[in-house]
Amino acid sequence: MLMKVLILLFLPFFLxxxxxxxxxxxxxxxxxxxxxxxxxxxFTVLLQTYSSPLMSLIQTVFGxxxxxxxxxxxxxxxxxxxxxxxxxxVLLIMGLIPLSWSLFMLEGFINxxxxxxxxxxxxxxxxxxxxxxxIESK
Numbered sequence: 518m519l520m521k522v523l524i525l526l527f528l529p530f531f532l533x534x535x536x537x538x539x540x541x542x543x544x545x546x547x548x549x550x551x552x553x554x555x556x557x558x559x560f561t562v563l564l565q566t567y568s569s570p571l572m573s574l575i576q577t578v579f580g581x582x583x584x585x586x587x588x589x590x591x592x593x594x595x596x597x598x599x600x601x602x603x604x605x606x607v608l609l610i611m612g613l614i615p616l617s618w619s620l621f622m623l624e625g626f627i628n629x630x631x632x633x634x635x636x637x638x639x640x641x642x643x644x645x646x647x648x649x650x651x652i653e654s655k
Contacts, residue, residue, distance in 0.1 A: 525579060528579070529572070529575050529576060532572075532575050533568070533572055533575070536567070536568050536571055536572070537564070537568065540560065540563040540564060540567060540568060543563055544559050544560045544563070554642075557632060558642060558645050558646050558649070561628075561642060562646045562649045562650050565647070567654075570654060
């Protein structure tokens with residue numbers, strides 16, 4: 518059972534790393550030395566085009582597996598919980614919004630550190646890469 522839990526917890530992380538590395542390898546090595554700015558834009562476009570949708574799919578698959586493992590969705594959510602403690606439920610949902618935003622900003626900060634740039638340069642890189650990202654990935 519412990520092994521199942523560890524796989525469920527860490528496999529999405531390792532799949533994300535593998536996707537990241539595969540996308541990194543799609544940018545020609547020569548472009549990194551000749552034009553690092555263009556290479557970063559191309560890599561960011563690849564991340565936004567493929568990594569985000571693939572990670573959403575992976576998380577959905579693992580979520581469905583988790584629900585199945587725990588006995589179904591009826592055991593995870595109860596209308597009684599909301600009726601008995603509506604304020605707590607609403608506050609929990611409202612608390613998840615800033616948490617999600619903070620995680621999004623943390624991802625940007627980590628990308629900025631990894632790419633050895635500042636916020637302004639990263640914003641420009643992100644904006645430029647979004648121009649080349651397909652609409653379905655935005």
